Amino acid sequence: MEYVTILDQYILKVSENGLDWSTQTCLVAFVCAIGAICQDPHVETPKSHNSWDLEQNTDVAYSIWFMCNLQPLEAWRYFTMAGNSCYSAIWAMESTMPAGPENFPSSPQAIKQSIFYTAYKSEVEIRYEIPSLPGSMLEHIEDRLTFPSPPAANCLVDETIAWYYFLADIAARHLINRIIDAKVEISGCVSEAQARSLLRSYEVFGSQLQDWYLSLPPEVSFPPPDATISLETNLYKRILRSRYLFIKELLCRPFIRLCLDCALELPGALDDEIASIASLGLRYCVWRLKAVDRMNKLDHGLWIWIRNSTACSMILIGAARSLQFQSHIASGRLVLPQDWRETVVGFLQGLEKYSHETRGGVAACYRLVTWGLGGFEPNSPDII
Numbered sequence: 001m002e003y004v005t006i007l008d009q010y011i012l013k014v015s016e017n018g019l020d021w022s023t024q025t026c027l028v029a030f031v032c033a034i035g036a037i038c039q040d041p042h043v044e045t046p047k048s049h050n051s052w053d054l055e056q057n058t059d060v061a062y063s064i065w066f067m068c069n070l071q072p073l074e075a076w077r078y079f080t081m082a083g084n085s086c087y088s089a090i091w092a093m094e095s096t097m098p099a100g101p102e103n104f105p106s107s108p109q110a111i112k113q114s115i116f117y118t119a120y121k122s123e124v125e126i127r128y129e130i131p132s133l134p135g136s137m138l139e140h141i142e143d144r145l146t147f148p149s150p151p152a153a154n155c156l157v158d159e160t161i162a163w164y165y166f167l168a169d170i171a172a173r174h175l176i177n178r179i180i181d182a183k184v185e186i187s188g189c190v191s192e193a194q195a196r197s198l199l200r201s202y203e204v205f206g207s208q209l210q211d212w213y214l215s216l217p218p219e220v221s222f223p224p225p226d227a228t229i230s231l232e233t234n235l236y237k238r239i240l241r242s243r244y245l246f247i248k249e250l251l252c253r254p255f256i257r258l259c260l261d262c263a264l265e266l267p268g269a270l271d272d273e274i275a276s277i278a279s280l281g282l283r284y285c286v287w288r289l290k291a292v293d294r295m296n297k298l299d300h301g302l303w304i305w306i307r308n309s310t311a312c313s314m315i316l317i318g319a320a321r322s323l324q325f326q327s328h329i330a331s332g333r334l335v336l337p338q339d340w341r342e343t344v345v346g347f348l349q350g351l352e353k354y355s356h357e358t359r360g361g362v363a364a365c366y367r368l369v370t371w372g373l374g375g376f377e378p379n380s381p382d383i384i
Contacts, residue, residue: 086116252281
């Protein structure tokens with residue numbers, strides 16, 4: 001009995017920390033393999049579905065708790081565990097699941113899909129911010145990121161709207177993944193061919209984003225920003241609008257970098273087009289900072305939002321510095337939004353309550369933006 005207790009401890013350790021090269025992991029793998037061989041594949045143990053659901057829900061709950069506590073590494077571990085187990089459970093059962101009412105959003109399979117997408121999306125978002133994380137099964141399943149089945153005809157209106165939201169969010173995630181996978185490394189002087197290749201990608205992905213936006217049902221659609229942007233009270237619309245703004249800014253980001261980091265020697269019309277897109281990207285940085293006020297609400301998206309907002313703030317500060325010192329001819333063509341500084345200051349003031357929060361590198365974000373704003377005082381002659 002003592003050996004069984006020790007084995008249970010080993011299994012628990014491996015399930016919490018993942019596989020490694022230790023003898024404990026080796027022993028657990030042997031035991032699992034022997035158990036799988038000895039089990040009759042036609043006999044389903046009483047543990048099956050309810051146990052899976054409990055474990056996956058628990059892992060996601062742990063992850064959300066850690067994200068609320070600004071501990072992304074711990075959250076990533078549990079999101080990965082939940083996503084991996086959901087992925088295995090969903091597609092192991094996929095061929096045996098009958099079509100029809102059982103695949104409606106309230107079915108066990110649909111619930112597993114919702115849990116899986118939550119874990120997958122969160123794991124990917126954390127990985128974007130911390131690219132040095134170890135590999136995961138969830139990195140390579142883009143083609144298996146399927147859309148949920150439609151709700152029943154007699155379902156509640158809220159269920160239908162939630163379905164619309166999930167369809168739109170998954171489609172946006174597909175587009176974000178494609179944009180990131182298509183990134184082009186830029187160093188030194190950029191050639192005309194490279195610049196035109198970037199423009200083609202911008203146009204293709206921009207067209208796909210416009211198609212995505214036009215396909216949104218009225219229940220989850222939102223007005224695109226024009227001269228200003230206002231707070232959106234509807235949760236689904238607010239989240240989808242943030243996806244839209246993120247994609248727009250992401251598409252413009254390479255052109256901002258061209259203007260700030262590279263000495264461009266391109267035909268005049270091409271130079272102007274690059275500067276125009278870069279200037280639009282700066283405006284989207286401001287809109288992203290204004291679109292959501294998360295400082296008064298502690299939720300599992302706070303850490304990601306702080307990181308994204310810090311990036312937008314530093315892009316604006318970098319553009320302002322470049323204009324201040326006229327470091328490149330191309331940067332002199334940038335149009336910096338007039339309200340850039342007050343927008344960044346507004347973000348910084350909200351972040352002040354976390355200025356001593358060392359978890360998740362939040363205090364470092366606060367110090368970085370504070371340092372970047374140095375020299376851009378309201379009455380300074382150097383203000384842009």
